[in-house]
Amino acid sequence: MTNVRGADEFNHRDRIRPKRALISVSDKTGLIELVGALVSQGVKLVSTGSTAKQIAQAGYPVQEVSEVTGFPESLDGRVKTLHPKIHGGILADLRLKDHREELAGLGIEAFELVVVNLYPFVKTVAAGARGDEAIEQIDIGGPAMVRAAAKNHANVAIVVDPGHYSKLIAALNQGGTTLELRRELAGSAFTHTAQYDSAVANWFSKEFDSLRGEPGRSPGFESELNPSFDLSSVLRYGENSHQAAAIYNQRGAFAGIAQARQLSGKEMSYNNYVDADAALRCAYDFIEPAVAIIKHANPCGVAVSFEDSEDAIANAHLRAHQTDPVSAFGGVIAANRMVTKKMAEQVSEIFTEVIAAPSFEVEALTILSKKKNLRILELRGGYQRPKTELRQISGGLLVQESDGFEGLNSRDWVLVSGPALDDAGMLDLEFAWRACRAVKSNAILLAKAGAAVGIGMGQVNRLDSCRLAIARAGDRVIDSVAASDAFFPFADGLEVLIEAGVKAVVQPGGSVRDEEVIAAAKKAGISMYFTSERHFYH
Template identity: 60%
Template sequence: MSQQRDRVRITRALLSVSDKRGLVELGRALADAGVVLVSTGSTAATLVGAGLPVTEVAEVTGFPESLDGRVKTLHPAIHAGLLADLNRPEHAEQLADLGIAPFELVVSSLYPFERTVASGAADAAVIEQIDIGGPALVRAAAKNHANVAVVTSVAQYDGIVAALGAGGTTLAERRTLAAAAFGRIADYDLAIANWFARPAEAGEAKDEQAVEGDYRFTVTPLRYGENAHQSASLWRDPAGRGLAQAQQLHGREMSYNNYVDADAAVRAVLDFDEPAVAVVKHANPCGIAVAPPRAPDPIAAAHRRANDCDPVSAFGGVIAANRTVTLGMAEAVAQIFTEVIVAPGFEPEALQVLSAKKNIRILKLPAGFALPTTEFRQVSGGVLVQEPDRFTALDPSTWRQVTGAPVDPATLADLVFAWKACRSVKSNAILLADNGAAVGIGMGQVNRVDSCHLAVTRAGQRAAGSVAASDAYFPFADGAQVLLDAGVRAIVQPGGSVRDAEVIAAVEAAGVAMLLTGERHFFH
């Protein structure tokens, strides 16, 4: 058997994703590195819309997409390029004889089957979300990881971009990606099997489903629960790739509250494609920010701006970053008492600085980190199950501006940031932002006007000239008036109140722009 190559340069990539987050940025990085992009359907349309050169799969196969898109990539011209082991000369010769070019990268997120089931969709709609071509691509690439890197999560994009600068992916990196890919396929197939196995006897209530499966959780006792008199444990799903599977690199034993806060912090930063940091206290962000353009150390800059939102509350907080923690960020964190820091990775020098702090808990997210596709919450006598909250109205071109002069690009960018950041704040939620950073947050109040007062008070003088986001509509004009009196320059909110006209009139009278998204994001 021939020896496997270690580093494989990426020259040709196949992209077919249902989750479009970060797609354009990844596609641009690949194209800038001279990688040929081959893509399908809506993925190709998104890349072309961003001005990137794309070869349609149909051009490669000579066969059009057919059967409402059920058949696109199932073709020898695709799978031979994925499965050829170029460590074997005879495989390379056969590809050359067939006129087929190999792939060194596959990027594929599967159809949202689990999300469709959780939404209560009809059987026909659920069945259409059973991906066939996607798993075939992923399995082929993962099997041939000696030659092909396979990406199944947005969280893995940064690693691919880094590999472009390093001259290609290493065998160890491709093996890790393959393991995550097969794990994703296993989860996906189990979800499909459970859906088909649900009872279907005559007379069964339509909305009742039985979920079956062999779940062998690993149970780890914790010191105590939310309070010292409560017992607690962590149940880890062996097939999971979330916070529960994070590797603790340093620090004291994680507590129940540490896990709750760390999960909230990760949830907050993963809404952003840009380098982002969230500081969380009692499951609520007390600061969240993205890096400013052209920052020399983006993740360190994002942390500094997140901490500046409310440095008093940040003391004893939990920090999450969506990029590798750099030495610059670590040196800043080391000056602040921090319970937990969680990130996809840590520079060796950063880890050394943080590890000098005896009690800080350092968590590295697992490869292929994925947010849950289903959420559970216990109530007395049962369990509530829902599809996780995801943005479906994040494109500002779909928003409706109802007051004020058209907003400039900088203001619109701040409104988009505030809208994203507000989703991770407990309701009723009001978030004030300026230049990609939160400057005041009002959370968890029993009425929206109190949340407005809290956000404005915490922002202080920074409220003037900021933008404001509200996770749900203003039931009266009084909450919006608090923001207007503080000098906000623009507001984004869902709209939909029976008193929208009253709120719109108050904002219009102040000469402030207000945009309606049409989508609420309660977080209880």
Template identity: 60%
Template sequence: MSGPRHDASLYRERDVVPIRRALISVSDKTGVTELATALQAAGVEIVSTGSTAQRIREAGVEVTDVAAVTGSPEMLDGRVKTLHPKVHGGLLADLRLEHHETELGELGIEPFELVVVNLYPFVETVASGSPANDIVEQIDIGGPAMVRAAAKNHANIAIAVSPESYPTIIESLANGGTTLTSRRELAARAFAHTAAYDTAVAAWFAEDTLAGDADGMPGQLTIQAEKISDLRYGENSHQRAAIYTRVGGHGIAQAKQLQGKEMSYNNYVDADAALRAAYDMQLPAVAIMKHANPCGIAVGESKAIDQIASAHLRAHECDPLSAFGGVIAANRSVTLKMAENLRDIFTEVIIAPDFEPAALEVFREKKNLRVLQLPADWKQERMDVRLVSGGALLQDADLFGEDIEAVAESWKLVAGEKPANISTPELVFAWKACRAVKSNAIVLADKLATVGIGMGQVNRVDSCKLAVERAGDRVVGSIAASDAFFPFSDGPEALMDAGVKVIIQPGGSVRDQETIDLANERGVAMYFTGERHFFH
């Protein structure tokens, strides 16, 4: 159903609109008293609500309560304050139309020329981890109604939804009023504000619903994000790029940069991949990344005095050549010892939950090193979203449960016998590390550290050969993990020829028996996990 239409000849031109009456109701009270003081000095009548009215009065500015305008007190714990014809008539009257002006006069309703409203802190309440009932109470109803009404009626009203717009309003007081151009710009910001707010609410409901829904994905996918900053360029210098923070996010976009050059697009991608790998491990661990693939992943030696420093050295030893110019993630606080280990290693980024003050002092000597501290509430995402041309893909994140070692005990030993010198945690480490490698992925691991990695090849046997080549002599006695089944026995054969003693793979190939027979013939233990870990 369409709205009412009017003959264009009925509209009277309005460019500059003097501000005589303003409605102010804000959650973010930054700068509101300065604005109210300027409005009062210009002779503007101010109508306000609740705590906003109180704040303005405390600044010595005269204010009229909304209840005095509507004749109705606030009700239902403040849920109903401004939803009244005396308010919305003054917001929606198009004074370019003579009969609207006449109707207002007959009803005793005064128009507004300025509305200053920002909405309840819904996003902040969600981020604080508040219970659902508290979050629901931060879903603003009257605020968006006022913002949208004023923005729709921008021909007559200026709408400010952010303290950043207050200087524009104050300047207009000295110039006789707001211009149509400025009101349109303010209206555009206002609609973006309410759109982002509604998206945040919708996203929360969708995520909350999805958390309890094991059978399907949401019917609508809403993602609301705000630009933090432009980046110098994207993956390549001819591509534009920016970093955005997502509502409710607890990841790398919310990390605090403590020092170093500005982060690049590629820095963010690599650092996020490194975090994914390091935080798969429960013990102190470090991952070193280049081009979203690991150069090395390791857990600190149990007997080491400084386990995170030990983890870094062991990860670095996997592929020192590739680690040059790498990105490092640690799942524990970075110590002085680890920082000292990095003195002579060119590193682009290091990201961790915390840093010892002495470690930061060492890093200050490397002025170009980007040092990022994770937010205290950092957590791995439950869902993965990827844009494709014309749409998006959504999937559950590929996460390991906390009971992964118990699950490993149920892996099917299909060939050979488990070597007495290899523990279940070592098998689990190899399997977890393999998930961090782009498919086709082969990881060789020994004593909770990677020793050879084959990644991103278009056939699995080449990944096997690459992992063996990078491991060198360290391949002997190691554990091999494959992110998917072996379609032929040639890949496992290359691993066995090199000296691998255990192979972990999902199983499921029509030629599984050929691989099993080969493993039995060579005396190599082989486990089927029944679970694949592709990473594209």
């Protein structure tokens, strides 16, 4: 049991100049630059294996761990640093006289700096490693050293991220590490080992639980979920001004809105990020050049250009704006193609909060940058819809596969009423079906010529969504096509669409009253297709 000491024995030293450093890194990024800075400050280096070899090859003096311990690396490198002369040097509390005396009696030298990062377990598994190959990348000595140094941050600085080397070097040039810096580095170190252990635990669950065939488990989901996120920035406020908020980047995530580069405009808000993400997802639901305009996470405009010409993205934006020009005021725009000069000229005439796209023509950027309040976001590496979605609930987390349209083929739909549509009609119906996914349920979307003309969203019954879509479409409802994100529970919603002038409908089907709904469609002579797949979006 650890002795309990009086508070006066633990006076924290602020600035500590390292005399001796232990270095053992898998990620060699910036290693030699760091070593050069340490040696110039007179720091003695102790290292292991390939790290020691690289330091020596660079011409810097280094002592092998085996020289310190008097014991060779053994068991194929599994045992290297697990020794009292290493851990005693890391864990000794040099504020305490008896610790200093005990070190002297045992012939152990203290470390004031530990630079360690762990075996690349996550990368190895991501590359397809299984079984023993993956297990050999489970680091034992590394986490032990990291945790020991982080615990003893009163005396030792622990660095696990090459991104922190510059901060360390700056501190050394000012006389040594401060207590504030050591505490910050210790926090990063504990996060590093926690995420590493979580990755190993999740892999074990996925690798072995399915082999046991335990009830209630699915090979597609981890028995424990520990996603890792890094703080990107603190936002001015959250959804409302009294709520604090921040944005984090998910480690290992594909490029998305969180990784976008802001080229111009005011600081992004919480709501800006939510709407921009919804807009990008809507635009990237389409293969064709597409533009989505979002307000409060719902599309108030969406359109595609079936001709991928020079003016395609500008044409898509123009028709998306025409869906609902009133609601588009103060909206968020996303395009799945480069923003051209022509599109930029159109956007510049409309008050817009955010525009996000994979890239911008130079002339377009010049035009848009003149709008000082317009936030311009350029995607880094494009956009990819996440494979899974996480939603926090009280006391837990919901996880599901992300909804999308991989392999959408309207030839698989079932025609249950009316004549088969021609190619142009089917293009519109496919467009409506894709666009409808981005609308909050209950969702009805009316479309014509590759553009939404009326949208009914977020209503608590489908009949009201139909009426709202018709009201927003006005005269454009005539000869439009309609998509419903889920089946019609009664014929009344469909009858309202028919009476307004809709010529074709696509919906999942599956209601106990499908026959009544089909009968209403047949009576009106309209075409109706069943997809057997719904797209609820709550």
